Amino acid sequence: MKHTVKTLVTGASMLAVAGAVQAADLSFAGGWPPNSAPTAKIEDYAKAVEDYSDGEVSVRVFPLSLLSFGEINAGLRDGIADVAGNLLAYFPAEYPTLNMLAEFSELVELEEYAGELSSLAFTGAIMDYVMNDCPACMDEMSAQNQVYLGASSTTSYALQCAVPLTSAADLEGKRLRAAGAYWTRWAESVGATPVSMSVNETLEGLSQGVVDCTMSNTADFVNFGFIDVVDHVYIGAPGAQFNVPFTMNKDTWNGLSDDNKQAMMRAHAKLAADIAWVYVEEGRAGRERAPDMGIEYGSAPEDIVEMNREFIQQDKEAIGEIYNERFGIESGSEAAVALTEGLAKWSELTKDVSSGEELAEIYWNEIFSEIDVASYGK
Template sequence: MKKAIKASALGAFALSVLLGAAAPSAAVELRFAVGSPPNSLGDKAANHFKDKLEEYSNGETTVKVYPLSLLNLLESNNGIRDGIADIATVLWPYFLSEYPETNLIAEAASMSELLEGDRQQATLAYLGAMIEYVAMHCPECQAEAKAQNQVFLAGLGTSSYVLQCMKPVSSYEDLQGLRVRAGGAWWSRWLTGMGASPVSLSINETFEGLNQGILDCTASNPGDMTQFGFIDVISDVTVGVPGSSFAFAIADINLDTWTSLSEEQRGHVLHAAAAISGDGIMAYFHDGRENVEEKAPARGIAIHQADDDLLARSREWIAADLDALAASYEERFGIENAKGKLENLRKLVDEWMPRMEGIDDRDALAQVLWENVYSKLDVKTYGM
């Protein structure tokens, strides 16, 4: 009799385990901290992530977006690490000592300027390669995120930078001695190499710097013209230089949150990660193109093309800087085989060029990223 009762109890336990395994995962709400204000590009991208994640999970996994209220961009890295938010944007160049391996790849965005063909296609090819490299081919990048109690989810990057100025600039001679806001180390080096004087100002101080005559120009992506109001003060825009893209993580997730999700939920999150990258990247391109081709001319702002001599000097400088970049990171951060890593990245960029041909909307870009990166990640082990 006791044996029968024991067998019955074991059978009931086994059934409960099977039913538990088959049962749907518990509903989850994730907190997404956006370091930019409501209705900004970052806020819109986060809300697109929210919508797609809820769609993919049939409402099981939801997201609450906090634009510039839970964490700002300087607080985001520690905020994710400490669990203040589940997901947030991490601007890698703001945290150079924490992410040297990842920043090596981000700072190599200028290689897109050396590719022949369509500029948008070339920049998109770099961004696709960057996302693939960090997610799939860089255990050191993964280790850097893990050390911050994070998992890399979604990469983002801007369209090529342009000069937004208070005077006409189109030649190497025009640049000599100009005070230009540099948004990162690469642009500071480029400006120095072209004879200008880089000025370090936050993006939020740049409008006043231009308006008060502290700056002659800002080297910024063309989307920032309206995002930060530069269109209200500048008189001239120069396209073709300095180029390069500001690459970063639009979404990293807290490692504890990630491990608490079921494998199915992680799959949904990765699918939504492809969507947020597609949305944010294309927003930069579309906003920038509209600003340069329509909004700026409508304000009477003159649009200049960098002349052939300046373009040639710039390309020559970019090639030399890329050669020096690997040695610099090896010396400063002890990175091993940095040159080989950049060569591997360049091979990926070449692979991504045909994939990005004709890509000009967020859904198409998200699909390419899903097919070539996110769908290939193993939800059982990724980020662990």
């Protein structure tokens, strides 16, 4: 399905008075299942786009039907869909700078930032940096014929295990499902064996003993059914979060009027907030259900948490070196400083948030409302 952008012209006299009125029927390629909580929030986003644009822009949501997560980048680039949640970790060569920034989510596990709402702070910090202070990020997006319209972060990754862990020594030799580069490095650092496995395969991997633990976010504990096969959930390690940018086909974006671009910005502030918040809510739901199912759910052993923080202190310097060696990126140290400072700011801004609506207002006021839509994404 190709996107369509329709320009409505009501006559030369009206154009002379009011200028062209641009409307669009957009498609959103959703990689989450139809009945999942993220998909429900994307449907809310579609309604918000229509409301904020006074009906000039509409969005049809295609959950797990138009494009899979693995197909989304090329699909957006080529105009098969207009908007999507784009898992950039699937495309390391295309988005080296943006993927480097996402790896700094490990910083939320440091004592001064750790907590249930740390994902809200990291979401704000990375959006703020990318949209205002990262020309290389904009260049990577433009090269893929896309525009960056914010992001959401999952809750932090925890050890969700079929076997007990009483100390750091118990990690030696364990098979841990790893979702990306950070978690692979972490597993190797503790003497475990990282196993590359998609989230859709992980339930079976746990139930059949292919892996002893999955390193997954606390919302996926419920969303992907791990709650049915694990007996232990250890919070505080390995940490880090998966950051999901929302990106739009560049041609579609630049076919909109400035007013409709502003409407999209307002809706994307809501989408970023709603997805981040629903992960918090799903994480809470899993924690509440676990005791009745006989699942041990609590902090990881103290020596594992301490070892994790020591690893992060070293790894945050290694990230820049890794991306410099692989992709020639020289901004790793600068980005680490900027995101650390950003986390301090955003931890303060989001520490008392109690709803997605409240969070959306913060993201809008602090970031999205300040963007010059006339020049953004050109």
